[in-house]
Structures are given as structure tokens and as C-alpha cells.
Amino acid sequence: MIITLKKTAPEQEVNHLIHNLEDHGLTITRIVGQNYDVFGLVGDTASIDERSILANPIVYNVQRVAQPYKLANRMFHPEDTIVDVCGIPIGGKKIIMIAGPCAVEGEQAICSTAGKVLEAGADMLRGGAYKPRTSPYSFQGMGSAGIEALKKAKEQTGLPIVTELMSIDKLDEFVENVDVIQIGARNMQNFDLLKAVGRTNKPVLLKRGLANTIEEWIMAAEYIMSEGNPNVIFCERGIRTFEKYTRNTLDLAVIPIIKERTHLPIIIDPSHATGDWKLVEAQALAAIAAGADGLIIEVHEDPAHAWSDGAQSLKPDKYAQLIQKARAIASVVGRTL
16 A cells, blocks of 8 residues: 655644554555655555555555555655765666676686776676576686775776675675675565665666566565565576577566556666677667666677677677767667666
8 A cells, every 4th residue: 555645744643644554554665755754564455444544644645555565666756866876876867788798707807808898888897706507517706806906996997896696695795895785686585685685785786587577577586575675676587588699588568567567776687688798789779769878788898709608799899889879879778878
């Protein structure tokens, strides 16, 4: 249930209403807006008579929420959420560009790539230190050494670090050293992991699962937010379908759906969606036209010899060309890059 209060409501009367609702065993979350304050009621609201609440002179509107997600629901939070990453806003007018290799391959390599994507126009650096792979015999990442290499690249370029967390036991390392914690597709419904990152205040990049519905994806965000962390960024990376011409099927329809149903920002990963560098640019430009708040793209200086996912990685010069085209599309839809 969503209760919208008049902005002129006296604080004493607001607190009285809160106490009455809490007596029904409900958890109340208050969002302060420019024109209205909003209460989100989480719990069993069956015994609540909305007409009696609406009769209260400080209440502007009462609305029941049909969807199972509350905190992520735009009804609960009508204004867009802007997630701040080291002073860089995700979800505002500017479209955020995140780039880097699939896997960190050493300090020299990541620092070199970081410098080139920065020169091209990237805002943040991605790179996998811990790698979830389909095969146990594939490269699993450099681990802590990869985190240290990312930190060195950040020292040299100033680019905030985005990298994937796979297990709770590494959480302290990520909280200390990483700017955006990525939850990968395979862990989208690892609920203990979601709750653990929810107990931090770190921005969380939540990738959609391999075959998950949009509602399941939003509910995963709800897990994070229910623990107190509102800094969630959705990331669409394609879903598994019967189609074999691409690695996954990129669902660009999720952009307007997520923006209609939730207040959280959404970025697109055209690299994992297509699995083919030749298709990345077209999907990236389409995502910007559809309203995406950012792109996360794999860039490697020598894709033919990449330790992971070279086939979907752009070379730095191709990435720079993509950004130039992306700026033109962004201007058409009233955004900046």
C-alpha cells in the first residue's frame, strides 16, 4: 500500500499516523519528495481500510500495490533514483559509459586498457577479478591480485571500478576496494548474496538472470533494497532463448518497462547479449535510443588473445568510434554522453 501525504502535513500528525500503522504490524518506509511525502507500507495490509486513512486531512491519496515488489515500485517512489558513484550520477540526463576487458589479465594490461577507454570517453572501468565460468577448466580470474590491478588502474585514470562479486566471503574486500559491486546473471537469485550486499551502502549493478522474468529480476532488486541499500542499478545482458545466431537475446523492451514499473536506473550490456563484437555497436545505439541510462561494454586491446570472451570485445579504436555515434543518438533523445 502507498500513502501519499500532503506536503503541509504537521510532523506530529505524521508521526501519529505512522504509529497507528505500525500497530498493525506494518513496516513503514518514508520517501520525502519535492511536492509530496510518500509512505510505503510493507506487510499484510488486508486489515487496513484505505477509506479511513483517506479521511485523515493530512493524506492526499491511498493506493494498494498489486505487484509483489514495494521498495522498487515507482508507485512508492515516483521520482527517478539517481545512484551516485564517486560523484558520477547514474540515472540522470547523462548516459554512463562503462568499459574494460571481461577478465583482468594483469596490472600492465588493465592499466593500458583503462587509459584508452578513458581517452575514448568512458566514465568507469569494468574488469572481472573473479570469473564465474561455465567450465571449471576455464580461466577463473586473478582473484585478489586482479582487484589490486584494478585499483592501480583507478589510481592512474581516476575511473571508478566495476567488478563482479561471486561469494559473501569476499564482500569485505569488495566494500573496501570496489566502487560498484556487480551481481552476475548466475547469482541474480542467490538470495543470501543479495541480502549481504543489501547490508552495505555500495552501489550494486544487478544483472538479469539467464532465463528470468522481469518480475523475478525486480524482486531480486527488492531483496537488496529490503536490507537498506537503495543503490541498485539494473543491467540487461540478454536472456537465453532458442535463437543460436547470438549468444543471448537482448530484450530492449525491458528499458521502458523497468522505467515504468520502477524508479531505478537501467544500463545495457550488448557484449554479453550478442557475443559478437560486430553486433555490439548496433545494439548499443539502439539501447540509447530506447532510453538506457548507460552501457557496459567489453573492450580489449588484443581480443584474439583475450583470456576470456575475446569474440565479443571491441578494440579501443572501435570503442571510440561507437562513443562518437552514441553521442549523436543521445542528443536526439535529449541526453548527454
